[in-house]
Amino acid sequence: MTDGNTEPSGSGTGEQSARRSRLVPVRATLAPGDPEMTAGGDGRVAVELRHIHKSFGGVRVLTDVSFALSPGEVLGLLGDNGAGKSTVIKIITGVHQPDSGQILFGGQEVRGLTVDRARALGVETVFQ
Numbered sequence: 001m002t003d004g005n006t007e008p009s010g011s012g013t014g015e016q017s018a019r020r021s022r023l024v025p026v027r028a029t030l031a032p033g034d035p036e037m038t039a040g041g042d043g044r045v046a047v048e049l050r051h052i053h054k055s056f057g058g059v060r061v062l063t064d065v066s067f068a069l070s071p072g073e074v075l076g077l078l079g080d081n082g083a084g085k086s087t088v089i090k091i092i093t094g095v096h097q098p099d100s101g102q103i104l105f106g107g108q109e110v111r112g113l114t115v116d117r118a119r120a121l122g123v124e125t126v127f128q
Contacts, residue, residue: 023062023065023077023078023079023083023084023085023088044070044071044106045068045069045070045104045106045107046069046070046071046073046105046106047068047069047092047103047104047105047123048066048067048068048069048102048103048104048107049065049066049067049068049088049091049092049101049102049103049104050066050101050102050103050104051064051065051066051100051101051102052064052065052066052088052091052098052100052101052102052103053065053098053099053100053101054084054087054091054096054098054099055099061084061087062084062087062088062091062098064101065084065088065101066101077089089125091103091113092118092123093115093118093123093124093125094113094114094115094116094117094118094123095115097112097113105121
């Protein structure tokens with residue numbers, strides 16, 4: 001698994017520019033018998049990101065983000081402000097396109113993912 005690295009935006013001092021924020025995926029699997037559990041533990045992958053990169057202008061937001069999410073698994077993305085958590089979600093939901101890398105649903109690569117296509121694949125976002 002590769003965590004996404006980002007550099008802080010803005011001019012910043014040398015010390016601040018050298019600091020890198022990290023995205024940290026945190027995993028949990030729903031307990032067997034849980035009514036929310038659709039499947040799990042069988043090696044299937046529902047959603048996979050491979051080597052995702054994203055920049056906005058000259059600001060690199062995501063660098064080499066990769067992870068796989070199995071059916072019935074819960075994945076939390078933890079990180080500092082500006083680490084790229086929202087950008088990852090917006091890429092999975094089709095709001096933003098990655099600059100490079102692959103998005104797979106059920107093992108099939110999806111190119112040019114749109115919000116409507118993501119919804120058809122069962123992806124929605126609930127904001128806090």
